[in-house]
Amino acid sequence: MPDAQRHPTMADVAERAGVSASTVSRTLRGLSNVSPDVRVRVEQAARELNFAISRHASSLVTGRTGIVAVLVPTLNSWFMGSALSSLGPLLRAAGLELAVYVVPDLAERASFFEQLPARRNADALLVFSFDLTDEESARLDDLGMPVIYVSQHADERPSVYVDDVAGARHGTRHLLNLGHRRIAFVQTVGATGFSFSSHERLLGYQQALTEADVPFDDSLVVATPFPYKRGVTEALGKLLSLREPPTAVFAEQDELAASVIWTLRKSRVEVPERMSVLGFDDQPVAEWFDLSTVAQSPSDMGRVVGELALELINDPDADPRRHVVLPTHLIPRATTAPAPGRVTDLANRG
Numbered sequence: 001m002p003d004a005q006r007h008p009t010m011a012d013v014a015e016r017a018g019v020s021a022s023t024v025s026r027t028l029r030g031l032s033n034v035s036p037d038v039r040v041r042v043e044q045a046a047r048e049l050n051f052a053i054s055r056h057a058s059s060l061v062t063g064r065t066g067i068v069a070v071l072v073p074t075l076n077s078w079f080m081g082s083a084l085s086s087l088g089p090l091l092r093a094a095g096l097e098l099a100v101y102v103v104p105d106l107a108e109r110a111s112f113f114e115q116l117p118a119r120r121n122a123d124a125l126l127v128f129s130f131d132l133t134d135e136e137s138a139r140l141d142d143l144g145m146p147v148i149y150v151s152q153h154a155d156e157r158p159s160v161y162v163d164d165v166a167g168a169r170h171g172t173r174h175l176l177n178l179g180h181r182r183i184a185f186v187q188t189v190g191a192t193g194f195s196f197s198s199h200e201r202l203l204g205y206q207q208a209l210t211e212a213d214v215p216f217d218d219s220l221v222v223a224t225p226f227p228y229k230r231g232v233t234e235a236l237g238k239l240l241s242l243r244e245p246p247t248a249v250f251a252e253q254d255e256l257a258a259s260v261i262w263t264l265r266k267s268r269v270e271v272p273e274r275m276s277v278l279g280f281d282d283q284p285v286a287e288w289f290d291l292s293t294v295a296q297s298p299s300d301m302g303r304v305v306g307e308l309a310l311e312l313i314n315d316p317d318a319d320p321r322r323h324v325v326l327p328t329h330l331i332p333r334a335t336t337a338p339a340p341g342r343v344t345d346l347a348n349r350g
Helices: 008-019 021-028 036-049 078-093 106-119 134-141 164-177 195-209 227-242 252-267 284-288 298-314 342-349
Strands: 067-072 097-102 124-128 147-150 158-162 183-189 221-225 250-251 276-281 292-295 323-326 329-331
Touching: 008 021, 008 036, 021 036, 036 106, 067 078, 078 097, 078 124, 078 298, 078 342, 106 134, 124 298, 147 298, 147 329, 158 164, 158 298, 164 195, 164 250, 164 276, 164 292, 164 329, 183 195, 183 252, 221 227, 221 342, 227 252, 227 329, 252 276, 252 284, 298 323
Parallel strands: 067 097, 067 124, 124 147, 147 158, 158 323, 183 221, 183 250, 250 276, 276 292
Antiparallel strands: 292 329
């Protein structure tokens, strides 16, 4: 067994599997001239030793593969599309290719993490929007390559993200400054990989209420599964049936806010005259609905994480725990207005 203080080598894998180092190399590079039985033994030995082929055998000259891997929960989102659209060209300009691993459900996620050490073939791994378990994080820590967390804060690990807490706090303040005191927060449940941002945005909402001495009312926090249509109808039904219903809704992302607006208008609840609605992200749908929102830039995030990956790959002295926090900003549009009665109150005071 290899010394626990050093990274395992190809020779260690060969010894454990009972084969030659050249057989290990052929197996882990995916060559076909290896019997199924030997392949199983080699991959099992590599998993047990947390051996990563990318750092030892993919290039005898440089030790590099020329590939940056990306782990994402989905490609069917505005955020992922925008981030990867800026990340890919930046890496290609540096002579690197992008390999994308989509892990949309628990079964594929478990399979990915089980096979990762034996099959990794990259110089860095970018992990987008995952709430990882301690065991999963430890598996990635053992890869022996830069692992950068994107759209999330990861303690003691390189990360690129927006301050979701601050963004949601600023958005809630916007509604408070318009005179709203009954502000609902609508979030999504069951969305693979994105619960980190959801938790942070809820926290920012709560902080803003506390700062304004507005008591937190958990009946104003509702959740809806994706797709939204029926779930939003039920969530708004709960809010509108409260003894003291809200005058504003803060939806944790723009697509959800658009569904809220559509459902309210279908129910003859005027936006923003009777109900203000605020989103988060500034997706294209925000402009279509003239939606007030807290804006972030996933294309900037893709560019910054690409630059950080290149730095960590090329500079062994680069800070392996660097965090880059990108800004958010409020964009007021037509879906937020003073709380009902607030304009009259202000006029009477004058």
